[in-house]
Amino acid sequence: MQVLNRPWGAMHYRVDGPAKAPTVVFANSLGTDLRLWDPLLAEMPEICAIRFDKRGHGLSDRAGDYQVADLADDAAALIEHLGTGPVVFVGLSIGGMIAQALAARRPDLLSAVVLSNTAVKMGTAESWAQRIAAIEGAGIASIADTIMERWFAAPFRARPELALWRNMVVRTLASGYIDACHALAATDLTEGTRGLDLPVLVIAGDQDGSSPPELVRATADLIAGAGFETIADAGHLPCVEQPAAYAAILRSFLKEHAA
Ligand SMILES: O=C(O)CC1=CCC(=O)O1
Numbered sequence: 348m349q350v351l352n353r354p355w356g357a358m359h360y361r362v363d364g365p366a367k368a369p370t371v372v373f374a375n376s377l378g379t380d381l382r383l384w385d386p387l388l389a390e391m392p393e394i395c396a397i398r399f400d401k402r403g404h405g406l407s408d409r410a411g412d413y414q415v416a417d418l419a420d421d422a423a424a425l426i427e428h429l430g431t432g433p434v435v436f437v438g439l440s441i442g443g444m445i446a447q448a449l450a451a452r453r454p455d456l457l458s459a460v461v462l463s464n465t466a467v468k469m470g471t472a473e474s475w476a477q478r479i480a481a482i483e484g485a486g487i488a489s490i491a492d493t494i495m496e497r498w499f500a501a502p503f504r505a506r507p508e509l510a511l512w513r514n515m516v517v518r519t520l521a522s523g524y525i526d527a528c529h530a531l532a533a534t535d536l537t538e539g540t541r542g543l544d545l546p547v548l549v550i551a552g553d554q555d556g557s558s559p560p561e562l563v564r565a566t567a568d569l570i571a572g573a574g575f576e577t578i579a580d581a582g583h584l585p586c587v588e589q590p591a592a593y594a595a596i597l598r599s600f601l602k603e604h605a606a
Contacts, residue, residue: 369606373442374401574600
């Protein structure tokens with residue numbers, strides 16, 4: 348368990364795997380912490396994995412009133428602190444928006460990016476306002492079942508470990524979750540992402556209820572030369588639901604692009 352002191356507070360991160368291996372930094376989604384990547388990393392002991400909890404999530408402090416660009420600056424500060432760049436950066440959902448913003452702002456830190464289950468714009472001002480109102484009225488637990496339907500395809504939702512992923516979102520600090528919803532509502536990365544000039548792989552889940560494959564594909568289509576892969580039988584978190592398939596795709600991308 349390690350900490351990076353940022354102007355807004357303590358940012359929790361951890362490093363796993365051999366120090367001399369290809370370094371991959373992972374950014375989590377809304378309502379998850381760095382354990383999001385545990386199932387994938389169990390499949391990929393050969394990489395050096397750096398993970399962190401964004402503001403208001405996991406063990407990191409809360410810092411409200413921020414933009415996705417600020418989260419990208421947190422990721423840049425971590426990479427610089429560890430002195431490990433250039434790295435491959437993998438971000439899922441809002442983590443994929445962090446990856447896009449980081450690639451536009453600090454391409455010097457990256458050898459390649461993976462944009463997983465994400466888009467240049469996710470949801471609408473109205474949909475985020477509705478979600479915030481639901482949480483303020485009745486707590487995160489009131490939206491947890493709907494979230495599980497977006498995160499996972501039906502067979503996974505029948506598995507006992509669903510309870511653990513549900514607990515992860517329900518136990519997220521409501522204020523931290525809402526801060527991220529505000530940042531999502533305010534974000535459209537179209538211009539910066541259109542101009543990306545580094546290797547990019549975009550990953551979708553065929554049953555993703557939060558960022559459907561066609562939305563993810565539209566973001567891939569904005570980026571010259573971007574690869575696109577769809578993982579079968581997977582919702583919004585394919586690194587949890589289909590970790591072996593996710594690992595195979597990532598491993599083959601790393602072979603070409605890890606520094
Ligand atoms: O909670 C969801 O609907 C999924 C999601 C949207 C942005 C994010 O990071 O996760």
